[in-house]
Amino acid sequence: MRWIRCLDCGERYPLEEILRRDGRSEDPPVCGHCAGVLKPDVIFFGEALPEETLREATWNADHCDLFLVVGSSLVVYPAANMPFYAKQAGAGLVIVNLSATPADKMADVVLNAPAGEAMGRILEEVRQRLTGSCA
Numbered sequence: 001m002r003w004i005r006c007l008d009c010g011e012r013y014p015l016e017e018i019l020r021r022d023g024r025s026e027d028p029p030v031c032g033h034c035a036g037v038l039k040p041d042v043i044f045f046g047e048a049l050p051e052e053t054l055r056e057a058t059w060n061a062d063h064c065d066l067f068l069v070v071g072s073s074l075v076v077y078p079a080a081n082m083p084f085y086a087k088q089a090g091a092g093l094v095i096v097n098l099s100a101t102p103a104d105k106m107a108d109v110v111l112n113a114p115a116g117e118a119m120g121r122i123l124e125e126v127r128q129r130l131t132g133s134c135a
């Protein structure tokens with residue numbers, strides 16, 4: 001949400017730059033290169049994922065040692081397939097989500113907690129263990 005992308009030429013702009021340039025205008029902002037339509041550089045619900053991004057994510061899921069799901073109910077496809085690909089390829093699966101997901105049964109660890117809180121604690125634990133092993 002901190003980046004804006006041109007739908008025509010693909011140029012990316014920091015959100016602050018567009019707000020500084022057009023923030024007070026009533027007209028929608030346009031691309032400085034091609035005058036194309038700008039939108040936040042995120043995938044909105046119902047939008048297709050870029051093909052290359054999907055191919056890369058699938059490859060990574062097939063080749064990872066550990067797959068971490070953070071803050072997803074895993075009901076929107078194709079992203080919801082990724083933990084299944086990882087598990088089929090032999091990876092460990094950790095799911096951090098407030099509510100149950102369809103992949104919980106095959107997960108090695110399920111943490112039903114707010115993502116920000118759980119990840120903060122996981123990061124702290126990893127830090128302590130890494131620091132401990134190096135000392």
Ligand SMILES: [Zn+2]
Nearest residue numbers: 006009031034
């Ligand atoms: Zn453009």
